[in-house]
Amino acid sequence: MTADVEQLEFQAEARQLLDLMIHSVYSNKDAFLRELISNASDALDKLRFEALQNKDWDVDTSDLHIELEVDKQARTLTVRDNGIGMTRDEVVSLIGTLARSGTAELRRKLQEAKDSAAAEELIGQFGVGFYSTFMVADKVELLTRKAGTRGGTRWVSTGDGTYTVESVDDAPQGTAVTLHLKPVDTDDDLHDYTSEWKLRELVKKYSDFISWPIRMQVERRTPGKDGGEDQVTVETQTLNSMKALWARPKDEVSEEEYKEFYKHISHAWDEPLEVITMKGEGTFEYQALLFIPSHAPFDLFHRDAKTGLALYVKRVFVTGDCEQLIPRYLRFVKGVVDAEDVSLNVSRELLQQDRQLTAIRRRLTKKVLSTIKSMQSERPDDYRTFWSQFGAVVKEGLMSDADNRDTLLRICSFASTHSDEQLTTLPEYVERMKEGQDKIYFATGQSREQLLKSPHLEAFKAKGYEVLLLTDPVDELWTGTVIDFDGKPLQSVAKGEVDLDTEEEKKAHEAEREEQQREFGDLLSWLKDVLSDHVKEVRLSTRLTESPACLITDNFGITPALARMYRASGQVVPVGKRILELNPKHPLVKGLQQAHANRGEDDTPLRETAELLYGTALLAEGDIPEDPARFAGLLADRLARTV
Template sequence: MSDSSHKEVHGFQTEVKQLLQLMIHSLYSNKEIFLRELVSNAADAADKLRFKALSDASLYDGDANLRVRISADKDNNTITISDNGIGMTRDDIITHLGTIAKSGTADFFSRLSGDQAADSQLIGQFGVGFYSAFIVADKVVVRSRAAGVDADQAVEWSSKGEGDFSVENIEKSNRGTDIILFLKEDEKEFLDDWRLKSIVTKYSDHISIPVEMLTPEVPEVPESKGEDGEVIPAVPGKPSQWESVNKAEALWTREKADIKDEEYQEFYKHVSHDFAEPLLWAHNKVEGSTEYTSLLYIPSKAPFDLYNRERQHGLKLYVQRVFIMDDAEQFMPTYLRFVKGLLDSNDLPLNVSREILQDNKVTQAMRKGCTKRVLTMLDRLGKNDADKYQTFWNEFGQVIKEGPAEDFANKEAIGKLLRFASTHNDTSVQNVSLTDYIERMKEGQDKIYYVVADSFEAAKNSPHLEVFRKKGIEVLLMSDRIDEWLMSHLTEFSEKQFQSVTRGGLDLGDMDDEQSKEAQQQLEKEFDSVVTRLKESLGDKVKDVKISQRLTDSPACIVTDEHDMSSQMIKLMQSVGQEVPESKPIFEINAEHDLIKHVADEADSDKFAEWAQVLFEQAMLAERGSLKDPASFVARLNKLMLSLTH
């Protein structure tokens, strides 16, 4: 590596090369977004300087009027976007402009299909930022000087967007960043001032600092005489000067009635760097013991790294319109980490830190208010627009299911948002709400029944459902990885208890008629000796053997005792390397099934024991999806089948 004052050439990170090629080829229909992205980055740089200057006013260096400037040079075929914000050091430039500083990039690229329309949407979820410059430019030069450093410590970055970029130290008289785009030959439309102004007005009107462009120079008109000899006085000329072309007013400070939907949508793209439109939003000013403004958005698409624990989530925080921090996670619970937007508080100190926010009463009040606002917004959407809510659920339902474990105070409100598949329609679409389920409950039904399995098909075809289908009782079908965890925390909804159909003794309460109860008691008497023989054969593999009330078609099933860990929870814990306490299942048999009757009549104790093992292992396989010793099971089954043919 050469001395830092000399020019160095670096190779792009592999993912940057891929992203550049994708943008150039996938976003050709929306080229103008490059200006939105670069202006948005410049505004962020100004926000960050304003925040740092709270504790060190010398960073302004006599220039506290923050702004972004855009100029076009038709002779050199360039556009320059300049700001006097925080600026970048040499290390900053190499880190931020040479790599994609986001975890999960490999997953992002693995999901690209090669379809331009689909890929451009995915790029939008990822956020393109600075690299969008290469949509219209075949060369980009960045000159930057960090606030608080000397003029000779500025740095220049240059690249043609191919395999590498160069970095060298330069002198720069003022702090901030200049981005110079050398336009492609077929992109000269962006050299037109009117075109640039229209893009700024369309996308960046809400930016809270001025976006300035040069007004045309007006030449002086000398004194002259008209045809009648009358003297026409001279008109003084006007030099070209910088003039703001946006409103330069923070959008969230304006009255809601004065803000168009298009403005809210563009502001969302500014704060989220998402290309897609938001699904919905809420803009509120809260007054009283705590005063703040919130502007909260629900995205229409989940970011590709929604489940990445390393990814920072949160809202932008402003205090009295001064930007304080990105990703302030203290104001939104983790299960609502997809919410975008900002908070502007009048009650927090300007020098507030993440540490102070952690246990601050104002923070807690704002978090409580914002959480309630989002839950209410989503509940209203679910009631008023089922299709739109289904779009939301398909994207974010998995993280909403984290809610009951995290947010006990709002458990009922979260319950209203949950959607499940069920035996009501037997499709894998999760569109049944708990409110819908309760409205359809049978007369005498006092529980919400559900089954959790490895897949929708396994849940739908579970033998535990047989008596429920026979009686027309709806059962929720759950197969998401998180569902068992969810149900361990969601014990009731609207004063109705949840009951797993795979747990404990089945009690249908008032839905079970006296005739059924008498028939069950009769079967238990008739098969008492068979149950005893099965217990002896299976030994310590089972906790108990019982005559089943829940089976109508299958010969047998296993059931988890009411206080033991369920099969699905055991699998979940084992998958993350947790030790699982040993628990034995209850083995239930269908006394009216022909196979059980055949086994009951088997006098040979050895053959009876073989049948007991096969029936038990079949039930284990159906419930847990695997056996400890599948080869022995197959051998035993083959042996019994051969014996039936003789």
């Protein structure tokens, strides 16, 4: 052994997480064994793939397996694999530091979790399964050697905020995690994890489907002859069946087996909302087992989150996150694809161009979407759960997947002015369209409450027209891509001109509007000049019934919200001027007209009123004036005069 020993402190977030893990109460502390076996399985998968990629690599792959070793007297349990292993730097990086984003969120949720079931789900969801070992152990030792290297590393911690790392010469290939178990009588929920029957039970329940043998040495006693001492023999037994679930007929797999397999591949604790099995025959042969989760992972919208499906070729693991198998807008789907003809020797880059994977991706996508559509019509409660968790992600496909856009539009649900509680689909909206209505109207904003108060909706409310209320950030994007649905154009209530009058109403109001145009014409021209830095046009409105003014974007213009999104992502976009619409029947607008007609040489107060009118139009749609301090000063001055 070398003297190269370091004592290091856990990263601050990891230290706080350890404290929560150790002192939080979980009804199912068995979580730790599933996590350790899953990690060992991943290490064996990686070694197998690397060995197939590099035929000259001098590593032993003759008997890849996972081993459980028990020492009852010392009360230790070791989970050992002869997989890829880790270097010293990898040990410090992967275990001593929680580099993953979202750790602070995990700590908050663990502290807020009111019951053990809610707390359990968080272990896998945040990818911190290794730390669950401290729920059952007073001390954890890890011995590892990276395959293809000589020196090994020993890592030891008691979960007190520090750990030691030392280099060793005699470490075998792979990783061994030894748990110094807590006394059973210290916790009513703590099982005896040195018990053979308990370990068998846990492996059968959680890890029976692991494709590598999970072995354990067991003692067998046979009675001695003629009353002599019992004979004790030790034999090595394989605890799991190693049957690939995706290769078995669906009616031969229990619901519990599917649930445990889902938890294994997704490193999550929720139960799947839907199980999808597929078998492709003919030109491209493959088998697939996919899952739609019931809860969104914390990193669903993180750019650096790993996405994709596990890819096997003839039962040989290739990669755990093949992004080429599923479009990004379905990144929440978990599962396995086992193909027959994809070359194992191709690089990750070439995999992206593989036409077989492209064909499989197309079929998987259609199957997932058809499954969601069936869920929507046959199991509305499950569909509502799905949409609440993943709806915002699915809508990303409206921009990127033109081939499946119609299907996507039909499975999408939206809030609308039709109901305060129930979402609506586009087919349902079309069925309710008023006679003579030829457009699907929508509004985008930050919240339903804000949109319902928007001046843009006033005429639609008065006429009884239904408006979709779109509040996800992605709605600003896809509504600029999707032109229509079933031949009905999509129209923003905040864009272009709106005239909801029937032909008879237009004729009845024609004279009135002509008179209003003559009456307010000079004011409109003057306001356009005064507010020329902000607006391109000032006109009378047909969409306002209560508010004095609102701001409108051209039909093909970029909304302020969309412009902010582009700027936040580092893109420079031209910010076009908008149109100010006035309500000719509002007292403020009428008063402004009279003041304009009677203005003197000094029209500064009138110009300030115009600025205030423009600023209130911005505030009404949830925006802020370009110069908030000036707006506040003008408003305060005007209020002071009225006191």
